[in-house]
Structures are given as C-alpha cells and as structure tokens.
Amino acid sequence: MKALDSILDIQLLAIFICLAAIGMSVRIIATFSGEAARLRPKLTKINDVLTTIRERISARKPTIEKLQAVTEPLQKKEQMLREYFEQLTQIDLEEMRKEAEIQKEKEGKGIRRRGTV
Secondary structure, eight states: OHHHHHHTOHHHHHHHHHHHHHHHHHHHHHHHHHHHHHHHHHHHHHHHHHHHHHHHHHHHHHHHHHHHHHHHHHHHHHHHHHHHHHHHHHHHHHHHHHHHHHHHHHHHHHHHHHHHO
C-alpha cells in the first residue's frame, strides 16, 4: 500500500509528466533535424532559381515599363473595338433572324398556294 501511495504522489506524477514532455521534445527536434538535412539541398536550389529570376526581372524592368506605356492607349482602343464588334455581331444576328422569318413566310405562302390549288 505504501508503494502505491508513493507512486501516486503528486511530485512523482509531475516528474513523470516533465520527463515525458522532455522526451517528446527531443524526439520532435531529432525528427525535424533529419527533415531539415533532407530538405536543405532543395531549399538551396530554389533560392538559386529565385535569385536568377530576380536578376532577370531587374534587367527587363525598363523594357516592361516602356511596353506598358505603349500598350496602355491600345488597351482603351481594344475595349472600344470589342464593343463595336459586339454591336456588329448583334446587328448581324438580327439580320439573320429577319431573313429566316422572311424565308419562313415565303415557304408558308408557298405551302398555302399549293394546298389551295
């Protein structure tokens, strides 16, 4: 009974919990250290690629700014032409509908004439 009382003692329980937490911490650190060693070459490679891309961007930035200045007025014209194209398409569709209606009316009159004859 005394052994059971000493095991259940609050101080021993707290020590056990602390030891378990320390053990889990060591295990997690060891696992992540292994992961870091495995991922370090990939990180280096990605950093090299990112550096290369940044250098290219800085070299091409003036050209991009010039092209943006040139294309800005063209974008406004492009929008205007799109609207114009949409209007023309609508007009064309209306004409096609009218022609189809006229054709149906002609066919309908032709059928009536044949039926009456």
